[in-house]
Structures are given as structure tokens and as C-alpha cells.
Amino acid sequence: MTKTIFYFDSVNSTNDEAKKLVENHKVMSGLVISDHQKKGRGRFGNNWVSMKGNFMGSAFFPVRNYNSIDKLQYEVLKIIFNLFVKITKKNNFKIKKPNDILIGDKKVCGILIESFVNNNKLFAIIGVGVNFIKNPILKKYKATNFKKEFNKSINTLQFSRILNQEMKKIII
Numbered sequence: 001m002t003k004t005i006f007y008f009d010s011v012n013s014t015n016d017e018a019k020k021l022v023e024n025h026k027v028m029s030g031l032v033i034s035d036h037q038k039k040g041r042g043r044f045g046n047n048w049v050s051m052k053g054n055f056m057g058s059a060f061f062p063v064r065n066y067n068s069i070d071k072l073q074y075e076v077l078k079i080i081f082n083l084f085v086k087i088t089k090k091n092n093f094k095i096k097k098p099n100d101i102l103i104g105d106k107k108v109c110g111i112l113i114e115s116f117v118n119n120n121k122l123f124a125i126i127g128v129g130v131n132f133i134k135n136p137i138l139k140k141y142k143a144t145n146f147k148k149e150f151n152k153s154i155n156t157l158q159f160s161r162i163l164n165q166e167m168k169k170i171i172i
Helices: 014-025 066-088 146-150 156-170
Strands: 004-011 030-037 055-063 093-096 100-103 106-118 121-130
Touching: 004 014, 004 156, 014 030, 014 055, 014 106, 014 121, 030 156, 055 066, 055 156, 066 093, 066 100, 066 106, 066 121, 066 146, 066 156, 121 156
Parallel strands: 004 030
Antiparallel strands: 030 055, 055 121, 093 100, 100 106, 106 121
16 A cells, blocks of 8 residues: 655644545545644644654554554554664664653654544544654653754655655554
8 A cells, every 4th residue: 555645834733634635635545744833732732842854744544443543552653663773773762651752761752643534434643743853842841852862864754755664564
């Protein structure tokens, strides 16, 4: 199954754009990426601070049932974790369940899984945010980025292509 990458300069939320593609354009799967999100979301209604140069994307596809969605969260974290190790050649990442990847005790990546029904089909949307070149300064927790930790710039389009390939392996 081929998943198309849909690129936008700016969106309210990549998760929202993914849902619109299914509902309004009958697209069954893909990866939405954007340079900027105006209203990125995290868990429990928290904002995801989106900064240009970082990765903001949402994979979407139909799933069999709600149990399938529950299994996705950890599968996606493992995929991204392995990509980070491959990119940096370092193994100082750790998964913080249920939805974050840390470097030391600092957040570098978060995911948000949402679901919806369209035409009697259940869809999963997996939003992924990665701090590649900048990170917000937050009171709730520490954050960091790849540039600061590894002196490494990551091309977001190249990352999205690799992530897209890896996500195809877990479509359930």
C-alpha cells in the first residue's frame, strides 16, 4: 500500500488536515506534514508548540477496530525510537510511556493518536512532533532538540519519507 505524503506550508493541525483528507477528498491513507502548525495538540488538550524546522506530521489509515488503535501507540514509539538511534548512531533515547521519547530526562518527541469513523470505517491518526532544531521552554517539563544534543541538523522531508516507509509496516 502506497502512502502519499501531503505537504502544507501552514495548517491549524496536521491531525485535522488528515481527517479532512479522508472526509472531504476520500483519501484512505497518507502522511500529512507541515512547516508550521497554528494549533498543534498534545494529550489532554495541551498545546504542542510547533516551531519551523521541527517535524510536524500525521499518518492516517483505516484500522480494524479500537483494539488496533490501542496497540499503535507503543508500536509507533518503537519505530521512531529506532529511527532516532539509526540517525544519530547513539542509544541515549528512552521511551516514556504512554507517548513521549526523551533524551536523558528531556522530551524530544511526542505522539498523539486520535480516531474517527467515516463511511462506517474506523481511521487512526497518529500525530508526531519532533524537536529537530528548536524546542520550547516549558514549565511542566524539560525539552530539548537534536541540534542541541547532537549538533546534527535533520532534514524534515527526508525524515518524513523514512517515517512513511516504516509506518507502512504497522498498518493493521
